[in-house]
Amino acid sequence: MCVLLQDTFWVTLVYSLDLVTFVVPPLLPATLTAINVWAQQRLKKKKVYCLSSNYISQAGSVDLVCFDKTGTLTEEDLDLAGLMQCSGGDFKPPQEDMTHLPPGEPLTKALATCHSLALIDGKLKGSPLDMKIFTGIAWV
Numbered sequence: 001m002c003v004l005l006q007d008t009f010w011v012t013l014v015y016s017l018d019l020v021t022f023v024v025p026p027l028l029p030a031t032l033t034a035i036n037v038w039a040q041q042r043l044k045k046k047k048v049y050c051l052s053s054n055y056i057s058q059a060g061s062v063d064l065v066c067f068d069k070t071g072t073l074t075e076e077d078l079d080l081a082g083l084m085q086c087s088g089g090d091f092k093p094p095q096e097d098m099t100h101l102p103p104g105e106p107l108t109k110a111l112a113t114c115h116s117l118a119l120i121d122g123k124l125k126g127s128p129l130d131m132k133i134f135t136g137i138a139w140v
Contacts, residue, residue, distance in 0.1 A: 032057075080132040099138040112139040 007015075036053040043050055050056060082096040085107060095101075101108040111133055117126035124131060 078128045078132050080129075080136045098136045101137055108137060111137050 040053040082094045085092045115130035
C-alpha cells in the first residue's frame with residue numbers, strides 16, 4: 001500500500017488506524033457478547049451456572065466474596081444467636097440465652113422498650129428482628 005500510494009510508512013499507519021476506528025465501534029457489542037457467551041460456557045463446564053451472562057465481566061473485578069450460610073437467604077424466619085454486651089470499650093463474652101438478663105439492667109429495659117412492635121388482635125406484630133429480640137429476652 002505504501003508503494004502504490006508512495007506514502008511513508010507513518011502515513012500508511014495513520015490511515016490503517018483510522019480504518020480501525022471505523023470498524024471497531026459497530027463490532028464491539030457483538031464481540032463482548034461473544035466473549036460473555038464463551039465465558040458462560042466455560043463456567044458451565046465447571047458446574048457454575050450463570051443466569052445473566054452480562055455480570056460475568058463485572059465479576060472479574062471482585063476481590064472478596066462472603067457467603068452467609070445461616071439460611072437468611074432461603075428461610076423467611078430469623079434466629080437470634082445471642083447478645084454481646086459492651087462495657088468500657090470491650091465486648092463481654094457472648095450470651096446465648098437472653099432470658100437470664102437482669103430485669104433492672106438498662107440493656108434489658110432498652111431491649112424491652114425500643115422496638116416497633118404493636119399488639120393487634122391479641123398478637124404481636126412488627127419487624128421480625130424486633131419480634132425475636134422481644135421474645136428472646138422473655139419479656140412477654
